[in-house]
Amino acid sequence: MEKRQQLYEGKAKKVFATDDPDYLIVEYKDDATAFNGVKRGMIRGKGAINNRMSNRLMQKLEAAGIPTHFVRELSDRETLVKSVEIIPLEVIVRNTSAGSFSQRYGVAEGIDFESPTVELSYKNDALGDPLINTDSAAALKLASRTEIALIRQYALRIDRELRRFWRICGVKLVDFKLEFGRLPDGEIILADEISPDTCRLWDAATGEKLDKDRFRRDLGGVEDAYREILRRMESHDA
Ligand code: TMP
Numbered sequence: 001m002e003k004r005q006q007l008y009e010g011k012a013k014k015v016f017a018t019d020d021p022d023y024l025i026v027e028y029k030d031d032a033t034a035f036n037g038v039k040r041g042m043i044r045g046k047g048a049i050n051n052r053m054s055n056r057l058m059q060k061l062e063a064a065g066i067p068t069h070f071v072r073e074l075s076d077r078e079t080l081v082k083s084v085e086i087i088p089l090e091v092i093v094r095n096t097s098a099g100s101f102s103q104r105y106g107v108a109e110g111i112d113f114e115s116p117t118v119e120l121s122y123k124n125d126a127l128g129d130p131l132i133n134t135d136s137a138a139a140l141k142l143a144s145r146t147e148i149a150l151i152r153q154y155a156l157r158i159d160r161e162l163r164r165f166w167r168i169c170g171v172k173l174v175d176f177k178l179e180f181g182r183l184p185d186g187e188i189i190l191a192d193e194i195s196p197d198t199c200r201l202w203d204a205a206t207g208e209k210l211d212k213d214r215f216r217r218d219l220g221g222v223e224d225a226y227r228e229i230l231r232r233m234e235s236h237d238a
Helices: 046-063 101-104 133-138 145-168 222-235
Strands: 003-009 013-016 023-028 030-033 040-044 070-073 077-084 089-096 114-123 172-180 187-193 199-203
Touching: 030 187, 046 070, 046 077, 046 089, 046 101, 046 145, 070 187, 089 145, 114 133, 133 145, 145 172
Parallel strands: none
Antiparallel strands: 003 013, 013 023, 023 077, 030 040, 070 077, 089 114, 089 172, 172 187, 172 199
């Protein structure tokens, strides 16, 4: 597959056309942003780590019966994916209180939930990605009610699969964000990435943060945390 013109540059990835309109190439960058682009920086080696991690996790999810955009890893930083129309919803699954959940509801971080929560945000930078419910998302025609119901089911299945995997690695999956897309025939598949940029991953024994919160909160050791989480993944990924 031939890499053609750049179609889009996001905060953490670039997207390129290929000679086949059904496929795109994503290229992961080391750039990092937080708080809707207000905080900017670079995490050396992040692009390669996120590419690898996201691809491995998507392959596991495919094996578990969840359709994803993953096709083939092309290089350290580049992956061939199916071209989809992105559904403008950020789908956030939480197993433990943290981040905006703790802020919004005034609770400490680290309280484990009896069952996971699924939150939807309207993916719209100008509005600051506001929370949205199914009725409003359907009213805005971001997705149909049937699509949203399926997305919620997928999100909970993905949570079960990822939690099981990370537990084996000695890592607690606190929360994560997913994005889904629509293929030309209407099929809904998992898109975007699953990485330390989009998940909260805590050491199961010590609670040490092994994810982008180290960057967001200026905790230091950002690169080391990304390397450590990749090492954990790969040592349990025969
Ligand atoms: P939050 O607690 O800030 O709402 O974040 C919940 C999860 O979603 C966390 O794992 C980080 C991830 N996330 C993204 O991937 N992109 C974003 O823009 C935001 C705000 C959060």
